[in-house]
Amino acid sequence: MIEMINKTTFAYSPFFLNNEAGFNNYTDSLKIIEKRLTDFFKENNQPYSGKKPHEIEARLNELSLGSIKGETLEGVAAELAEFVINDSINVHSPTCIGHLHCPTLIPAVAAEMIISTLNQSMDSWDQSSTATFIEERLIDWLCTQVGFSDKADGIFTSGGTQSNYMGLLLARDAYCKRVWDIDVQQHGLPTEAKKLRILCSEAAHFTVRKSAAQLGLGEQAVITVKTDSNHRLSIDELNRQLMILEEQDLLPFAVVATCGTTDFGSIDPLHELSAAALENGLWLHVDAAYGGAMILSRDFKELINGIEQADSITVDFHKLFYQPISCGAFLVSDRNSFQYIQHHADYLNPQEDEEEGMVHLVNKSIQTTRRFDALKLWMSLKVVGLDTFAEMIDYTCHLAREVAAKINKAEGFSVLNKNPELNAVVFRYNPEGKSDQLVNLLNKQIQQELLKSGRAFLAKTRFDGQVYLKMTLLNPMTKLEHIEEIIDEIRVLGEMFKMMEE
Incomplete structure (x- = not known):
């Protein structure tokens, strides 16, 4: 049987077999896919084809999922272009300004090819070798950028x-060890854990509640704090909630600061939160998934002053660092915090390897198999350069301020965040004298028609029960002229839908 397998010649050489056929297939495949993608971008500057969900689903159901003898890549690529690529959301379009969904940098896309081809697994050194040290160096650089000391890690x-x-896992386990001398890894949560509480603003990301549920604390463990007029956590309200928790004999152990809320891009008062956390013995986790990119800004870096006082930080690179999904980082001010998730397996990361200087990154991760995503960021920083990163990020923030001012002056519109901190603008078509019910309906219809027509993709959200539109201006290729055209289109659609409803 083994001899037969060794003599087998595949009809199609699907691997790098160190032979001419494998290498040719690789280079030919790249050319075929490159052609399909470049054709798509040359012919499409709109954010979406406009097809409805059921239309796309019906079309995709026509495709077979596999073949018995194999098909040519040319044929499969043609199907891919017709049924998948052409109806994808075009995040590179300057009018694709809905979600925190960024266009990608070309060096990062090139890095994706290297990542996939080399297929390094970042759990153990002997599966990643050089990749391990690239990630370690980038983590050190990030820790320095946020202002952490040399004790930090990520x-x-x-x-x-x-x-x-x-962040909340480490915060919970650190509290249990400090207060009750309980090793949660070994012995589970104590009965007193039902009293544990997490504080965050009412505008915090939904993953705070989701994490509490997954950590065995329940969503009821999350205490939301009211925000101020700028949609930032109110320190007065935080102190009031802490007093209530004390009266109820409950145990706050962590506070989450949001550095860039999903809707408004608002940044909680980091210095005041740090002082409150220190005074009350709370772990301070800063969710800077959105706003963490301000570490590269020239004009707006002061917005995140105080982030260096956090115990842990979330940063996403598939937002304002313009990296392909997915790519993020978790940083801690004290590397010893990772002790709460360490496990050693003889076949993967035995303890003696550490003692001999072999680095196994699985010791710091809740994932085992993990991609070499650090390469995307490294190549982008090298090729694009820090100056250009700063220019791109600052441009989008300045644009958001211009856009908010322009919409605020426009007749029949209202803006919720007139002075955006980052680059999100929340507004709505709001004709005078019309009921909230009608205005909500009009804004829903406008958002859907813009997407269906393919002219623009804006997100919709709710605030105080009312429907609003949202522009998330991540793309440095978006110009004020694009926004002016969208506003004109919204006005026309609004008038049309208003007449239809009346």
Whole structure:
């Protein structure tokens, strides 16, 4: 049987077999896919084809999922272009300004090819070798950028959800060890854990609640704090909630500061939160998935002053660092915090390897198998350069301020965040004298029609029960002229839908 397998010649050489056929297939495959992608971008500057969900689903159901004898890559690529690529959301379009969903940098896309081809697994050194040290150096650089000391450490993650979970996991276990001398890894949560509480603003990311549920504390463990007029956590309200918790004999152990809320891009008062956390013995986790990119800004870096006082930080690179999904990092001010998630397996990361100087990054991660995503960021920083990163980020923040001012002056519109901190603008078409019910309906219809027509993709959200539109201006290729055209289109659509409803 082994001899037969060794003599087998595949009809198609699907691997790098160190032979001419394998190498040719690789280079030919790249050319075929490159052609399909460049054709798509040359022919499409709109954010979406406009097809409805059921139309796309019906079309995709026509495709077979596999073949018995194999098909040519040319044929499969043609199907891919027709059924998948052409109906994808075009995040590179300057009018794709809905979610925190960024265009990608070309060096990062090139890095993706290297990452996938080399297929390094970042759990153990003997599966990643050089990749381990690239990630370690980038983590050191990030820790320096946020202002952490040389005691700090971190790990690349899939993004904000995982990073926020890790911050609250370490916070919970550190509290249990400090207060009750209980090793949660070994003995589980004590009965008193039902009293544990996490504080965050009412605008904090949903993953704070999700993490509390997954950590066995329940969503009821999350105490939301009211925000001020700028949609930032109110320190007065935080202190009031802490007093209530004390009266109820409950045990706050962590406070989450949001550095860039999803809707408004608002940044909680980091210095005041740090002081409150220190005074009350709380772990301070800063969710800077969105706003963490301000470490590279020239004009707006002071917005995140105080982030260096955090115990842990979430940073996403698939937002304002313009990296392909997924790519994020979790940082801690004290590397000893990672002791709460360390496990040693003889076949993977035996303890003696550490003693001999072999670095196994799985010791700092809740993932085992993990991609070499650090390479994307490294190549981007090298090729694009820090100056250009600063220019791109600052441009989008300045643009948001211009856009907010322009919409605020426009007749029939209202803006919720007239002075955006980052680059999100929340507004709505708001004709005078119309009921909230009608205005909500009009804004829903406008958002759907813009997407269906393919002219623009804006997000919609709710605030105080009312429907608003949102522009998330991540793309440095978006110009004020694009926004002016969208506003004109919204006005036309609004008038049309208003007449239809009346």
